[in-house]
Amino acid sequence: MGKYVINGGSRLRGEVNISGAKNSVLPILAATVIGNNTSTIFNIPDLRDVEIMEKILLYIGCRVERTDNIIYVDSTSLDKIDIPEELVREMRSSIILMGAMLSRCGEVNICYPGGCEIGPRPIDLHLKALRQMGAQIEESHGFLLCRSNGLKGCEIQLDYPSVGATENTILAAVTAEGTTVIRNAAREPEIIDLQNYLNKSGAKIFGAGTSVITIEGVKKFQEVKHTVIPDRIVAGTFMTCAAITQGEVIINNVEIEHIQAIMAKLKEAGCLIYSNCTSLKVIGPNKIEPVEMIQTLPYPGFPTDMQAQMMALLSISGGTSIISETVFENRFKHAEELIRMGANIKIIGKVAVVKGVKELTGANVSAKDLRGGASLVLAGLAAKGTTVIDNIFHMERGYENLDEKLRALGADIIKVSS
Numbered sequence: 001m002g003k004y005v006i007n008g009g010s011r012l013r014g015e016v017n018i019s020g021a022k023n024s025v026l027p028i029l030a031a032t033v034i035g036n037n038t039s040t041i042f043n044i045p046d047l048r049d050v051e052i053m054e055k056i057l058l059y060i061g062c063r064v065e066r067t068d069n070i071i072y073v074d075s076t077s078l079d080k081i082d083i084p085e086e087l088v089r090e091m092r093s094s095i096i097l098m099g100a101m102l103s104r105c106g107e108v109n110i111c112y113p114g115g116c117e118i119g120p121r122p123i124d125l126h127l128k129a130l131r132q133m134g135a136q137i138e139e140s141h142g143f144l145l146c147r148s149n150g151l152k153g154c155e156i157q158l159d160y161p162s163v164g165a166t167e168n169t170i171l172a173a174v175t176a177e178g179t180t181v182i183r184n185a186a187r188e189p190e191i192i193d194l195q196n197y198l199n200k201s202g203a204k205i206f207g208a209g210t211s212v213i214t215i216e217g218v219k220k221f222q223e224v225k226h227t228v229i230p231d232r233i234v235a236g237t238f239m240t241c242a243a244i245t246q247g248e249v250i251i252n253n254v255e256i257e258h259i260q261a262i263m264a265k266l267k268e269a270g271c272l273i274y275s276n277c278t279s280l281k282v283i284g285p286n287k288i289e290p291v292e293m294i295q296t297l298p299y300p301g302f303p304t305d306m307q308a309q310m311m312a313l314l315s316i317s318g319g320t321s322i323i324s325e326t327v328f329e330n331r332f333k334h335a336e337e338l339i340r341m342g343a344n345i346k347i348i349g350k351v352a353v354v355k356g357v358k359e360l361t362g363a364n365v366s367a368k369d370l371r372g373g374a375s376l377v378l379a380g381l382a383a384k385g386t387t388v389i390d391n392i393f394h395m396e397r398g399y400e401n402l403d404e405k406l407r408a409l410g411a412d413i414i415k416v417s418s
């Protein structure tokens, strides 16, 4: 398993291009099975999770070809309804195949998904919505055996605007008989991207990006070409890298509208940010300002996927900041590791009190999850001395060539295999 070795203290300078969004590409790849058609998807990031989704598509009989950042999927030859357990357990997004396969085949056998350990991640809302549409789902030894004799459109009120439950419901509803209305739907940009991909292929979905999404079931699909949106969390992470190193970094291929909440908090922390249509420049402050309160919320609130990175930044601010994690129950595992590097952080339930220290010091630390791992990279970039981070496979799930991109900005980081 690989490690990152970082010698802190370099100010990052230069330009970085942001890759396609993991959280868009995964549901879109799952959606490619629905139409019995061909899809060409552009701006595919080079990530471990994407490789896993490719393997699943190949296993169930799709033809998949990848060249650089383009994936071609031909789902006309799909011939299996069992999704391999070892692949499903590798990542959370595999569960989105449940709605997609029910839509296409009326049948799927899939186990509970894996993914980052950031607290319990039930799928009760997914199951409730699919059952409301007429799916019979039996749970047996960790497997979900899903069948339907034709899904039917209906009114679905989500108890929480879950991203995954919204996606699964959309995918199931695309071929269902009649109209489905999802209320209290997630409003994340990745839901809009999924709608755009599906509508290009012939689906009839309206309202993604608002809390009411309407889907009229259709039966015919056509060949589709689609470009995935930029990854707003990767963009936010590189912005924070500039901030924590007093750097000056130009970040290209960003959707500015998608990162408003992140920009607002980085500005409160003292960053100067200049933006034009698809790129922005971030200049880190000489001394990071504390931020009174960061509360993670569903979009357009502050994203939970940026909470850990902000904690690393605020750990060397000139005062006390409060971070309240409201989306996941246990997403503070990175705090322990930051404390090993000299941070002063107290966790009280779902709140972290971060008292800025003068400096962090390099240490041997361990990535516990994807964004927590990114926070340790940030801390390592700013720390005095050498930081060694293990379990970097977590970061490889969501960051394309992270060490290479940081080196190009002047960071002293190498990847070593242990």
Ligand SMILES: CC(=O)N[C@H]1[C@@H](OP(=O)(O)OP(=O)(O)OC[C@H]2O[C@@H](n3ccc(=O)[nH]c3=O)[C@H](O)[C@@H]2O)O[C@H](CO)[C@@H](O)[C@@H]1O
Residues within 6 Å of the ligand: 022, 023, 026, 092, 093, 120, 121, 122, 123, 124, 125, 126, 127, 160, 161, 162, 163, 164, 165, 186, 298, 304, 305, 327, 328, 329
């Ligand atoms: C692949 C992907 O897109 N992952 C993102 C997606 O995850 P994911 O789709 O898993 O996140 P959800 O929005 O579903 O989860 C949010 C909260 O709802 C709870 N919940 C969810 C479903 C359910 O059936 N029951 C239930 O209780 C979860 O435990 C969690 O506490 O959105 C999260 C919230 O923005 C992001 O952190 C993840 O990066």
Ligand SMILES: C=C(OP(=O)(O)O)C(=O)O
Residues within 6 Å of the ligand: 091, 092, 093, 115, 116, 118, 305, 370, 371, 398
């Ligand atoms: C939690 C995340 O991803 P996933 O839902 O795929 O585990 C993330 O991207 O931060």
